[in-house]
Amino acid sequence: MQKEYILSKNQKIIFDLIDKSAEPMKAYAILFNVQKKGIKAPLQVYRALDKLVEIGKIHKIESRNAFIACQNSSCQISKATAFSICESCEKVSEINNSKLSKYLSNFEDDSGMRYSKYNLEFFGLCKKCKSK
Amino acid sequence: MQKEYILSKNQKIIFDLIDKSAEPMKAYAILFNVQKKGIKAPLQVYRALDKLVEIGKIHKIESRNAFIACQNSSCQISKATAFSICESCEKVSEINNSKLSKYLSNFEDDSGMRYSKYNLEFFGLCKKCKSK
């Protein structure tokens, strides 16, 4: 389970916006949306985003430079993330598959490196887009 | 095996630079390095990078906005990539593990989406940094 964490004012404003959004949101789209609430500068957005990522409430989709709310209440605080991304409509979903996460969390290669964290992004066409 | 592909002048200059580099290179570091060879503008770099990524000679490390040469001659042309990244010294290696790539290439979740491509980035401490 995710640890409860009391969000600050800016963090809450920005989390609520991302959480309500159907798609991943970009930092400057967020900024534009929250300007009426008094958040005026990029840095205010990025600071809240950093914190929200750190505590696992949101994740960054690296290939898109965009952020989505964690859709997975049992997510290991941003340490192990997997997403499916439709290359046509850009729909993104967080993958919650215990076999996959177990497999990746236990993965070891021959480098002797032990991994404390991973991020996986799958690309393809979603059902809707495939049938077009 | 990777299909042979004749690189253009700019593509070759930029590929050679990345290929010789021990670490992933960022676009503007590349630009700085190739200015003496007549490549003056960011766009010239980005165009070459795009093509090199497309044909699988290099890969983008999304979490770092940086590029490395493919270290894996049997790599499925950028469709299936996995990397290990040391969070201390930033050393990056391409993982070449057939079990892993088979597992991920065949992965299906319950969304009905079939994936044509993936990118996986593992994070941790490399041997050297762990022993410090």
Add this chain to the structure above:
DNA sequence: AACATTATGTAATAATATAACATTAACAAG
């Protein structure tokens, strides 16, 4: 030669992210 495709050159600008510094809020210890 005519056409299509790919690559290049150049300037301007857009989009993403951080540095530096000053101030304020929240919280715990004494």
Add this chain to the structure above:
DNA sequence: CTTGTTAATGTTATATTATTACATAATGTT
């Protein structure tokens, strides 16, 4: 309740990453 500490905020400026738009040249095909 006040002192010290940490986390969060506000603000300006700037750094970094990436693309648009348009013109030209090289390459490959029929």
